[in-house]
Amino acid sequence: MDFMIAAAIAALLNIGLLGTIIVIYVQNTRLVQSYFTYGLITVASAFMVQNIVIVIFWFNLYTAGPAIKTIVDAAAPYLFVINLAQTVGLAVMVWINT
Structure with a gap:
């Protein structure tokens, strides 16, 4: 499994989840105008x-060349775990807010 591709997919999913969350929060701001909703x-x-x-x-690093590819490949599993944890947290936030 290529962890870099999996990490990129998780990051792209996070962008979509965050877009959904932002839309929900902007709609909430119309009802409840407070520093909390703006925050x-x-x-x-x-x-x-x-x-x-x-x-x-990471795309720029991954395409930089073979010399740095080894370092990027070594860091990719950690990036994947971080992005996956964020995806789970954001999915819960979307679920709670809908």
């Missing part, structure tokens, strides 16, 4: 940026 939108947006940067960063 939720800000945090979800920051996580969205993080996942976009992760996908771009």
